[in-house]
Amino acid sequence: ETGVTQSPTHLIKTRGQQVTLRCSSQSGHNTVSWYQQALGQGPQFIFQYYREEENGRGNFPPRFSGLQFPNYSSELNVNALELDDSALYLCASNPLLRGSGNTIYFGEGSWLTVV
């Protein structure tokens, strides 16, 4: 048990729609990051939030956006869904930004299918 929970676990959306995925971290974990993992691939970094501000972003278009809240929860929003957005979305949290040794905890992930 990592203390990181994600919802929903599975969902199906239609191309062009919008989706919001949620993540709840352990108390005190002020850094959260999101990853996209396509089938058979390694996780790809989307972005990272520290104390409610984005402080790192991978190679994803602006239609991928996020929020982090004071209660250590966060959201990943994807607009104008495309078929290639179908993937497992993972949320990870750790206690400190300067995680030089702090364990990163992953949630179970949200499986998104775009049809």
Add this chain to the structure above:
Amino acid sequence: GENVEQHPSTLSVQEGDSAVIKCTYSDSASNYFPWYKQELGKRPQLIIDIRSNVGEKKDQRIAVTLNKTAKHFSLHITETQPEDSAVYFCLMMDSSYKLIFGSGTRLLVRP
């Protein structure tokens, strides 16, 4: 940008044999190197990690070695068992505190 190269992409070993997976990184400022195991359909799980101030760390059948000069680190699994079959990822945290995953190694342990 910074990246991590992981080899091999697939590895098949006989039960009881050893398995070694190697990762090479580019960011010399990196100082934390975890290894995660991901079983099919599940989240990545931390199996071992190493910090830059040590060269080797061992936990039962699993060990990790780090060569900061050469910028590579390796995962060693001894006495492999069928339940070790999974995808293994090396990670590093780059200078902007972003986690970079290796491409993964699919390990198959044959009974």
